[in-house]
Structure formats: C-alpha cells, structure tokens
Amino acid sequence: MLESLISAFNLILSGEHFLYLIFGVFLGIFVGILPGLGGIVGFSVLMPFIYGMDPVSALAMLIGLIAVVPTSDTFTSVLMGIPGSSASQATVLDGFSLAKQGQAARALGAAFSASLFGGLFGALVLTLIVIVAKPIILFFGSSELFMLGVLGISMVGVLSGDSFIKGFLACGLGLLLGSIGSAPATGEWRLAFGSYYLFDGIKVVTIGLAAFAIPEICDLLRQNKTIANKEEPIGKGWLQGLKDTVREKWIVLRCSVLGSLIGILPGLGGSVVDWIAYGHVVQTSKDKSQFGKGDIRGVIAPESANNAKEGGGLVPTLLFGIPGSGNMAVFLGGLTLLGIEPGPALIEGDLKFTYVMVWSLALANVIGAGTCFFLSNKVSYITRIPYGILAPFMIMIVCFAAFQVTRSLYDIYILVVLGAFCTLMKNFNWPRPALLIGFVLSDTLETYLYQAIQFYDYKFLFKPGVIVIFIITLASVYLGSNILKRKDLQIKYRTKDLFKFNIQNVYLGLILVFFAASVFDSFQHQLTGGIFPGSVSVIMLITFSYVLFFNNKLLTTVINTNFSLSDTKDLFKAFSWILFLVILSSLFGFIIAIVILFYSLMLKKTELSLLKITIITMCSVATIIALSYFMVLDFPQGLLQYFFKLPWPFK
Amino acid sequence: MFKKTIVSIATFFMLIANAGAVDFSGKTVEWLIPFSPGGGSDKWSRYYAPMLSKALPGNPNVVVNNCPGGGSTTCANKFAKMKNGDGLTIFGDSGSTKFPYLLDDKRVKYDYTKWSKTIVLATPTGGVAYTSPKFYKSKADFKKLQGRPLKFGSNGATSLDLIPLLAFEMLGLQVKPVFGMKGRGPSRVAFERGETTIDYQTTSAFKSKVMPLVKSGKAIPLFTWGVVNSEGKIMRDPTFPDIPHWAEYYESVFGKKPGGPAFRVWKSFLTAGFSSQKMVFLPTGTKPEIVNAYRDAFVKVTKSDDFKKSRNKRLGVYDQVTGSGVEGILKGAMTVNANDKAWLKNFVTTKYGVKF
Secondary structure, three states: OHHHHHHHHHHHHOOOHHHHHHHHHHHHHHHHHOOOOOHHHHHHHHHHHHOOOOHHHHHHHHHHHHHHHHHHOHHHHHHOOOOOOHHHHHHHHHHHHHHHOOOHHHHHHHHHHHHHHHHHHHHHHHHHHOOOHHHHHHHOOHHHHHHHHHHHHOOHHHHOOOOHHHHHHHHHHHHHHHHOEEOOOOOOEEOOOOOHHHHOOOOHHHHHHHHHHHHHHHHHHHHOOOOOOOOOOOOOOHHHHHHHHHHOHHHHHHHHHHHHHHHHOOOOOOOOHHHHHHHHHHHHOOOOOOOOOOOOHHHHHHHHHHHHHHHHHHHHHHHHOOOOOHHHHHHHHHHHHOOOOOOHHHHHOOOHHHHHHHHHHHHHHHHHHHHHHHHHHHHHHHHHOOHHHHHHHHHHHHHHHHHOOOOOHHHHHHHHHHHHHHHHHHHOOOOHHHHHHHHHHHHHHHHHHHHHHHHHHHHHHHOHHHHHHHHHHHHHHHHHHHHHOOOOOOOOOOHHHHHOOOHHHHHHHHHHHHHHHHHHHHOOOOHHHHHHHHHHHHHHHHHHHHHHHHOHHHHOOOOOOOOOHHHHHHHHHHHHHHHHHHHHHHHHOHHHHHHHHHHHHHHHHOOOOHHHHHHHHHHHHHHHHHHHHHOOOOOOOOHHHHHOOOOOOOO | OHHHHHHHHHHHHHHHHHHHHOOOOOOEEEEEEOOOOOOHHHHHHHHHHHHHHHHOOOOOEEEEEEOOOHHHHHHHHHHHHOEOOOOOEEEEOOHHHHHHHHOOOOOOOOOHHHHOOOEEEEEOOOEEEEEOOOOOOOHHHHHHHHOOEEEEEOOOOOOOOHHHHHHHHHOOOEEEEEOOOOOHHHHHHHHHHOOOOEEEEEHHHHHHHHHHHHHOOOOEEEEEOOEEOOOOOEEOOOOOOOOOEHHHHHHHHHOOOOOHHHHHHHHHHHHHHHHOOEEEEOOEOOOHHHHHHHHHHHHHHHHOHHHHHHHHHHHOOOOOEOOOHHHHHHHHHHOOOHHHHHHHHHHHHHHHOOOO
C-alpha cells in the first residue's frame, strides 16, 4: 500500500500530469467563484477533451476541479452574501455578517484554512477507508438513512433563532417545498398546480439564491451603502482568520469527520453537509449568541465539512459506482469516458488510479487554498465598492446563475417568487436556515421512510443502527433544547394581536394557507404519494393551533420584530429592481435587459458620469458574454427573440 | 460495359454534387441531450461526438449540450418545434423519452412519427435480470422462485422498469416493487444489502458490477431481455450469448411460446426501451441531402477502426443501426396496437395505481 502510494505521488508530479492538475484547479476556482456554477459546469467544459486523454492527467484534472470548488465558492458567500454553490449556503450566515463588519479578509482566511484541512482530511479518509468501506456503505440502508435524516431535522431547534415555533413552521415549509413534484413512491406530481416546470421540483440552487442572495441585495439596495460599513483596515485580517482556525481546531476536526462521513453515505446528497456542520457547531457551542451575526465558528464549521465531503464522496463512487452528489455523478461519467470502470475491481485490484486521485485531491486542496489565500486580501475590497455599482452586477449574476438550473425563464420566475418570500422572511425574523434544512432533507426523509417500511414494515425501527442514531438524535435534541430558554424579547405578542391587520399577520396567514392547501392536495393522490406532505402539513397546523390556544409563552415569539407596512413598501422598491430585470429579460432577452438595468440603476443610485457608467456596463456585459461563450451556456430569451432571429449573443 | 461506365460517371458526379451541397466546415453542430451530464445518454453522445465530427463533411465541431428537465420531455418538446433544420442541431433521445410518448404522457408535445424521415442512428442496449442464489440455483428451481415473495427496487412503474415488471408478471412471479430508487445503481446496492431479492441491470453495469457478484456466489443471472432486430425477432443478447433471453426462458419453463397482448406490448416497449434505446434525429423537414450526409457519416463512424476498437467496451457488443435501416427500427418501436396499449395502461393502473 505504502509503495503504491509513493509511486502514485511520483506519477502525478511527473511530466504533464501536474500541469493538468493545476489547470483543473484553476478552472475549479473560477467556476466555484461564480455563483450557481460549480463542479458540474466545470466538468461540462472539460468533458469534450477527456475522451482519449491519458487517464492519469485526466484524473488529476477532474479531481483538481472538484476539490477546490468548495474552497473558492466561499468568496461570493462571504463577500456578497450569494452562496457560491449549494455546499456553502451555511457559510453565508456568519461569513457575510463578518464582511459587513469589515472582517471579510478574516472570514476568508478562516474559511480557506478550514477548507484546506477539511480537504486533506477527506483525502486521508479516502486513502484509509476505501479498502474497507464496503461493509460500512452496505450497513447504511434505507432505515438508517431515514434516521440520519431525522437526526438532521433535529437541528432545527438550534437553527431557529429567537422563535422555536417560527423555526418549526419554516422547517415544515422547507419539507413541503422539497416535496413539490414527483412523489418517490408513486411518481404523482404534488403541489405542482398543473405547472410542468414544477413537476421536476425546485432545485436547491434556486432556493439558496432566493433565501440568501435576493434578501441581501434588497437590503443593501435599500440602504445604498457599501457592504462593509466600518472604516477598518480591510486588507489585513486573513492571518487572524488562520489563527481562528487553529484555535478552533477541534471544531475543524469534528466537522471534517462529519463532512467525510456524509460524503461516504450516498443518498444524503451534497447540499446537506454544510447545514449539518453548521447545526452541529451551534448545538455544541456554549455561547450561541453571535451565530448568524458574525461568529467565526459559523464559517469554519461548514467550510471544513464541505471540503472533506469530496474525499468521502469518492468512496461510494469508486466502490459501487453510485454517486452521492451531482458533482460525483458527472465525475463518474468522466471515469467511464476514460475507460475506468468503477466497482470493487477498481479498488481490490490495482490501486494506482485510486491513489492518483488521493494525491490529486490533497495537492489540489493545497494549491487551491493557497491561491485563494493569495487572492483574499485584494478581493475583499469588493466590500468597499458603493452598492449602486455592485448591485446591478450582483442582480445579473444571481439571475444568470438561477437560469442555469434548467435554462428556462421559469427558473428566474421561481427565483423571484421565492426571493420575495424569503426577503420578507428575513425582515420578519423567520429563520431561513430552518427552511433550508427542511428543504435539503425532505427527499431523504420521504424516500427512505417509504422504502424502509416497504422493506421491513415497522420493524425497521428496531434495527440496531436505527436505535443508535435515534439515541444520538435524542442527545442532539437535548443539546438544542437549552436554546428554548431565551431571554425575554422586546416585543410582546398576544393572541388578540393575531386578528389585527398587520403585514406580518398576513404573511403568517399565507404560510398557514399553504399548509392547508397542501393537505387538500394530498387527498388528490394515492396514500403513499400524498401521505408525506399531507402529514407534515397536518403536524404544522396542529402545532400552530396548540401554540395559539394553549401556549402563550411561545406565541409571544411569533412576531418578534417591528417591521411595519411602510418598511415593506421600502423593501418592495428595492425588490422591484430585480423584478425590473426579470420583466425586461422576458421582453428583450437577457443581454439587452442587463444593459438597461445597469444604466438605470447606476443613474439612479450613483453620481457617476455617463462615460463611467458606460464603461462599467460594457465591462460587465463583456464578462458575462465571454463566460457563456467559453462555458457553452445560454442566456434567457425574451419575446423579442421569439419573433425575430437575432445574432448571438442577443439570440 | 458502356452502361456501367455511364452509371459510374453519373454516380461520381452525384457524389461530388452531394459533397458540394452539404459542407459543415467551420460550423458547430449542437447535439442536444435531454439528460444531465454524466448519465448514460451523455456518455453515449460524448463517445460519438469526436468521431461524428471527423466523419461529417467539412469536419464541424460537434458539441454536446445537456438540456435536462421533465424526464427529457422538455428538451424533446423544444426540439420538436424546430423545423427544416440546417443540420447544425441534432437531438439524442433515450428509452425514457419514448415511454412517455407511448404512454400518452400529457407533457409530451413531440411526435415520433414526424421524425421517421430524419432519424439517423439507433443504438441498442440490453438488460439482465438476476436473483439471489440462496433460493435459486438453476431453472429447476423456477417453481421455488415462483412460490416466494420477491422484492424489486425500481425507479417507477412508467420508467424503463416497465420491461422487468411486465416480464416478471408474465412469468407469474410474486414481485413487489419498491419505488423511489434513484437509478439502477442504488437498486443494485439495495440487492447487495439484501433489501431486494430480484433486480436487473443494463448491459454495461451488469458486466462490471454484477459479474463480480455472480463469481463470488452472491447473485445468479436469470435471463436477458434479448435484442429485437429490425425484422422484429427477439434474438439472444450478443453480449451474453450464454444466458437465455426472456422468451426462451418462458418457453422452457412453461413449455409454450409467450403470446397475447401482454407479450405484444412488452415486445414493442422492449424495442423502444432497449433494442433501439438511443436514437439521433435531425429536425423534421430537414432536407434529404443533409439527412443523408448524417446517415453516411454514422455509417462511416461505425466502420472506422477507432470505433471498432472501442465499441464493445463503450456500447456493448451491439450492431449499431445505421443507414436507411434506422427507419424500420423506429417504426417497430413506435407501432403499438391501440388495444394493446389500453391493456398496458389498465395493467399499470390496477397494479401500481398510476393514473393516466
């Protein structure tokens, strides 16, 4: 084993292999930085070249690409509040808060060093575990995976901020949003309201952009300042971040273990990992008061976990040929193009390729984190750019990213609807992490519960693995329960206030109506098709009724912010800029729409001269055009394109 | 002699004329694949793309463009709207594009009969069913197999799994499908885990992932689906010449040939889902010379050394259907008697609760 490890190391450093690795790493950094694009788009760019390539070079390149995406996706998460990929949504919570306090470089420094450790840990796990992992993966069947989903959901308590009942409802909402579309048991289309687009369900990228990017853009537009509002020396601090990581070494280690474990278990999906790690660190921290407001631990935890995930994720991919995430699915495709057939034979026979991957993973993490470190101080200055200039760019990137989900205008429409919903959610103090955790675990819970019952009846509850995970879940709930003892809130809310006309009441009412509609929808389907969303909704409605009539203490937390109708109008003005772009795109196509957006937004919000505005606009448009050219991506088309044939890029 | 010379001169000029008519040099051909990158259809198209580029007149750049959504119906609908193509957009479908069409899925706005003149390639594949050697050693144990409840991991009753479900049903096996599997890979792992007791894999996955299980005594093959040829006959799967195909198996255990609406509809769906699983189309109404350029190109590809060397590994030991033979195979796959279709829908509805 040691011998083949060393020879694989020599192999990767020899000849052009290393150059390909570096190329993969740089491409990975690039697609990682761009929100909405990630490993999958990077792979699509590389795929045409892979066929017929020397396998070692190709492997180095592919692994280099996936290894660094969870490192570099941190840039936009921290600096702009836009999740760089679905694996770094949780990083936004504290990372962006730190950036707003002028500590962007520190947050990035901590994130990259945590990523580096996580990535190396993942490589180590791959080396040690891959040979013996088969029984582990076979041990985790549907019953155990279901119970792991329950364990994940138990973190809602700590992720619900000031109001447990709001977190509970938000989580239920996430579960429902995740169950839209085809039912795992029967293939029936639920909550789709006849829309073919919704038949496929809502994708996690869309939810991530809607829940984090859109609300931040609206808030910043409303205030029209720079992202970082304190006059602090912004360029320094990455060293501080590095020190933070070293200080929190146990968190880094625990979250790396968590990340690689979630990676090893296919079926939980790649987008759960950051939320589980985040929930875990909040749960186990004594002082939880700063989470969500700029606690560095909230950056370190998800970042170490999401890099460790890739090493773990390679285990089932190589051993069974079953990919645990979208990235791994494409990587698997690349392997077969290279003529490498994953399966027991690959592991039990010649370990050469496996160890090439191990070293590529390790080296890529080092080079990737190093490059990102190098960039972080400079790039942090983005947070000093006046928001009037940055905003149109961010709106453009967010809409373009959302459009890549299925390349349909509906992607953007859904983004806007959910974005509006989540913007209010943020301002009404509803916990968005609870929504997200419900969403990412929805499919896991439903599918595996159904399968476990089909395979074992209710006896699945007594399997040893299930019992062990259940005990851990109880511990997790216990750890989280002390969060319920919160200090008294400023705003008191009484039952009779619920019947006053108030924008927050209307919002709450809409959520309850959605639950009721979902109950109704469930009865339109077969039992196994409708039971999951139906029961979730019923539980939500019953819980809320209980709180409403019997638990005044919890009820007082339902409206815990002073956000009035006039604030909402203000917010809508900011939101209308995004709406403006969407309407323009539907009419004239994306490119013409963003040109108009750039001009009008900058004319309104900045004092720049027309020449400067033109220069900024042209540079931005050129960037996005070049990007879509090299990555073979499309732009949204409008009515104009429907009637007239226009040359690229307007088509 | 004189006649021959004239004919050959005429052919020569026709060739030149044709070559002059279609030239893609400096152009880019976009190959639409209605599935995500990394999937079976994606790999298939990316395997073909560079060779197609070499074989087309003018050697255009051939790029694969993934457009997933709606279980491949969204992109197929989009492609169906294109008319009179210039040969710069082609579409690669799969069995999962054909089944919704055959089952009158409401999302389907495309019509395969409109592509009968513009189909240019059909790629067959196969599948092998297997079970556990704990209770089945050979055909002699068929009664034992029939007598016990079996569990089968499936993606859904209207997916390609319709073929195994119907095949098991006709054999009188008591198979209870457990739906919601995310593809064949997880179904196979569920079998290895012992959660399911009967399963099937497509050719390449069976070879690389189930064969080791067979060798170590953890799985035993039952039968292949066989391959329906362009004359509509079911033949043994050339990749697994030693394993009987389903119809043979049926005959050997029941002593009579399979028949009736169940078998007829099964055979049509087998043709659509496996024996001509992946096809390449140009937009309807595309000029015959462009269509012919593509058909010739695919003939050229399948005759090239590159292809011959790598085919068995990439696509299995299946003869690709090229030239004008493709029209016949499409017809075979899409011709389902209305009564048989009604029978099938009724079967799926009563048995698995799927509403149409």
